[in-house]
Amino acid sequence: MTVTADVCVLGAGLIGGSLMRALGPGRTFGWNRSAAGAEAATAAGFAVTTDLTATLRRARQDDALVVVAVPLPALDTVLDAVAEHAPDVALTDVISVKGPVLDAARRRGLAARFVGGHPMAGTAHSGWDATDPDLFRGATWLVAADDHTDPDTWTRVAGLALDTGARILSATSTDHDAAVARISHLGHVLAEALALSGARGGDLALALAAGSFRDGTRVAATAPDLVRAICEPNRDALLEVLDECLADLGAARSALAERGTLGALVERGHHARRAYDLAQTDRADGRGEPLEVTPGADGWLEELRAAGAAGREVRPVG
Numbered sequence: 209m210t211v212t213a214d215v216c217v218l219g220a221g222l223i224g225g226s227l228m229r230a231l232g233p234g235r236t237f238g239w240n241r242s243a244a245g246a247e248a249a250t251a252a253g254f255a256v257t258t259d260l261t262a263t264l265r266r267a268r269q270d271d272a273l274v275v276v277a278v279p280l281p282a283l284d285t286v287l288d289a290v291a292e293h294a295p296d297v298a299l300t301d302v303i304s305v306k307g308p309v310l311d312a313a314r315r316r317g318l319a320a321r322f323v324g325g326h327p328m329a330g331t332a333h334s335g336w337d338a339t340d341p342d343l344f345r346g347a348t349w350l351v352a353a354d355d356h357t358d359p360d361t362w363t364r365v366a367g368l369a370l371d372t373g374a375r376i377l378s379a380t381s382t383d384h385d386a387a388v389a390r391i392s393h394l395g396h397v398l399a400e401a402l403a404l405s406g407a408r409g410g411d412l413a414l415a416l417a418a419g420s421f422r423d424g425t426r427v428a429a430t431a432p433d434l435v436r437a438i439c440e441p442n443r444d445a446l447l448e449v450l451d452e453c454l455a456d457l458g459a460a461r462s463a464l465a466e467r468g469t470l471g472a473l474v475e476r477g478h479h480a481r482r483a484y485d486l487a488q489t490d491r492a493d494g495r496g497e498p499l500e501v502t503p504g505a506d507g508w509l510e511e512l513r514a515a516g517a518a519g520r521e522v523r524p525v526g
Contacts, residue, residue, distance in 0.1 A: 214235060214236065214237060214267075214270050215228075215231055215235055215237075215272060215273050215368065216237055216238055216239075216272040216274045217236055217239075217277055218275065218277060218278060218286055219239070219240060219241070219276065219277035219282075220239075220246065220254070221240075221245065221277065221334055221336065222331065222343075223329075223330065225245075225335075225338075225339035226339040227327075227344070227368075229339050229340070230342070230345075231372070237255040237263070237266065237272075238263065239259070239260050239264075240336075241278070243258050248335075248336040248337065249336050252336075261293055264290060264294040265294065268294035268296070268297055271297070271298070273298045273299075273300065274294065274297045274298065274300070275300055275301065275302060275325075276290075276299070276302070276303065277302045278303075279303075279433075279434065280304075280305065280309075280438075280441050283301075284312060287312055287313065287318065288316070290316070295316075296321065297321065298321045298323075298361045298365075299318055299322040300322070300323050300361070300368070301326075302325055302326060302327055303326065304326060304392065304393075304438045305385050305441045306382075306384045306385055307381045307382055307442075308441045309324055310381045319356070320356075322358075322361070323351060324351075324352035324354070324384075325350060325351050325352065327344050327369070328348045328349070328350070328392075329344050329347040329374075330343075334431060342373070344372035344373055345374070346373060347373075347374045347375070348374065348375055348376075349372075349375065349377070350377050351376050351377075352379070352381050353379060353512040353516070354380050354381055355509070359503035360503070362503050363524050366524045376521060376523065377515075377521060377522065378513065378515065378522050379512075379517070380513060383513070386448075388445075389442050389448070390449050392438075393445075393449075394446065394449050394453060395427060396428075396430070396435050396438065396439055397450065398424070398453070399424060399427045399428040400435070402424045402428070403428040406421055406425070460473040496520060498520070498522055498523045499511065499521070499522045500523050500524075501523070502526035503524050503526070
C-alpha cells in the first residue's frame, strides 16, 4: 500500500528525518527549525527548508499529508502556523503522547482531518545525523482511533506507517497514553534513577558495571530536555504507574528488611518479563493474522479499539 500524495514532514530530527529517509526524497519535503539540520537534510538530497510558511503552502497546494515531528514544547508554534497557512490539510504527528496533541489540534479547529500517530522506535541520539531509513522496520506504529476520526486520513496515516515497514496498532489517545506511561515513560524515570545509583558508587561501581547496568540505563543517555518533553506531558498517567512501582519497591524493601527476602517482586517480575518474551516470539513467528478493517464502515473504530486492547495488529482494506 502506498500514499499517493506527497508527505510533508515538519521537523527533520531523528524521527522526522528517519521518516523522510524511509520514504525517499521523491515522496517527501519538509521544514526544520534549525538551519544546520535543514542544510544537512538538503545535502542528503531532501527538500527541507527553514521557511515554515512556504512549506505549509506547498503542502496545502499538493494536498500532502503533514507529519508534525517536533518536540511537544514546539507543538503550539507549529500548529498555529498550520492553522493559519494550511488549515484543511490531512494532519498527523509522531509525538510520544497523544492526548495533549489531540487537544491542541482541537483548539485550533484542525481535528477534522487530524489522526494522531506514534512510532514506537527511537534511539538516545537526535538530529539529522542520527537518522536511519530502517528505524521503523518491524516497529509498532500507533495510529489513533479517537471519536470522529476521518477514515480517509486514518487510511493515509496507516499507509504511511506500512510504507516504512512498521506494523499498526490502534487505540484511543487516552488508552495510548496510559499504556506508554507503563512501557516507556516509567522506563525513562527508572533508567535515570539507576544511572544515579551507579554514579553514587563512584569509580569502582562504574568499573564493575556490565550488561544489566548498561541495558537498564540506556535511555538515560537521552538529552534531559527531551526526556522531560517525552514524560512530563503525560503527568497523570505517569504518576499512577510511579505510585504502583513505588508500592512494589516498598513492599520488596520491607520484605528484605524483615525477612531477608525480596518477596513476591522477583517472581512476579520474572513472569511478567516471560509474558513479554512470549509475545515477542509470537510476533516474530508471524502468529496471529492482522485484523483487516474497512475505514468508515459501521463499527470500524470499535473494531480498531478492541484489536488494540488485545495487542492485535490491524491493516486497512477497501
